[in-house]
Amino acid sequence: MSIIISILCIICQFGYIYFLNLKKQKIALIFKTVASLCFIVLGVKAYLINNSKILLLFVIGMLFDGLGDVLLGIRNIAFKEKMFLFGTYSFMIGHIFYLAALIYKDWSNIALILLIAAILTCIYFYFTYHHCKLKKIQYFILPIYALMIYGIMVFGIYNYLNVSSTNNLAFMIGAIMFACSDTVLSFYNFGNRKGWMHPVYSFLYYVGQLLIALSLF
Numbered sequence: 782m783s784i785i786i787s788i789l790c791i792i793c794q795f796g797y798i799y800f801l802n803l804k805k806q807k808i809a810l811i812f813k814t815v816a817s818l819c820f821i822v823l824g825v826k827a828y829l830i831n832n833s834k835i836l837l838l839f840v841i842g843m844l845f846d847g848l849g850d851v852l853l854g855i856r857n858i859a860f861k862e863k864m865f866l867f868g869t870y871s872f873m874i875g876h877i878f879y880l881a882a883l884i885y886k887d888w889s890n891i892a893l894i895l896l897i898a899a900i901l902t903c904i905y906f907y908f909t910y911h912h913c914k915l916k917k918i919q920y921f922i923l924p925i926y927a928l929m930i931y932g933i934m935v936f937g938i939y940n941y942l943n944v945s946s947t948n949n950l951a952f953m954i955g956a957i958m959f960a961c962s963d964t965v966l967s968f969y970n971f972g973n974r975k976g977w978m979h980p981v982y983s984f985l986y987y988v989g990q991l992l993i994a995l996s997l998f
Contacts, residue, residue: 783823783998787991790819794987798980801857810854817847820990827997835882836997842878843994845871865970869922876929883936887943894939898932905931905964913971923967934960948996955992962986 796812824843828836849871856864884891905927909915915923937956941949962985969978 783826783995786819786823787995790816790987790991793819794983797854798983801979806854806857810851810858813854814851816987817850817990820987820994821847823991823994824997827994830998835886838878838882838885839993839997842875842882843990845875845878846990849875869926873922873926873929876926876933879933880929880936883933883940887940890939894935895928895932897935898928901931901935902927905967909967909971912973913968915971919971926963927967930960930963948998951992952996955989955996958985958989958992962989 793812793816797809797816800806800809800812821840821843824836824840828840849868852864852868852871856862856868902924906924909923910920934956937949937953941953943949962982965978965982965985969975969982
């Protein structure tokens with residue numbers, strides 16, 4: 782069943798890109814919503830099987846990420862600025878729950894992890910500052926958002942280096958893809974937009990979320 786749901790997620794992700802390119806935003810939104818529901822369903826399934834506080838935190842994070850997906854999809858139809866802002870806030874809340882789960886799991890090296898994440902955030906912000914056109918509020922939001930997503934990625938790498946299990950490997954790869962997706966997304970929205978960016982960051986995001994969800998089993 783998990784394999785079927787994963788395949789459905791990937792198919793819907795491609796459907797979202799296809800119909801968005803055809804300017805059929807409402808149909809694209811349906812595909813985007815179903816793709817997001819797929820990784821949420823996998824997360825819920827993993828929680829029901831294992832029933833742990835850590836998995837509950839991950840599932841809540843996925844719910845907020847899924848809501849963010851829908852809000853960002855709606856912005857292609859109406860309320861562009863508001864939906865983008867609300868979607869970003871929803872993702873930030875989701876990231877908080879992801880980080881809470883990771884810290885709850887193992888916080889012994891949190892200082893080092895946050896330091897590395899902060900360094901990556903500084904590098905990221907240097908490039909966005911020089912190559913992107915940002916509004917005042919975005920100078921505040923983007924570094925916080927980047928610190929969260931890079932924190933999740935560094936946690937994933939640390940966990941795999943600490944315990945080289947298949948689940949940790951899946952989470953690490955998923956977290957790296959998630960971080961890469963958001964990085965490309967930033968330059969797509971605020972920098973020199975290229976045609977390849979949208980399908981690339983969308984694919985990285987959904988496969989990354991799928992791997993994170995599958996790592997919970």
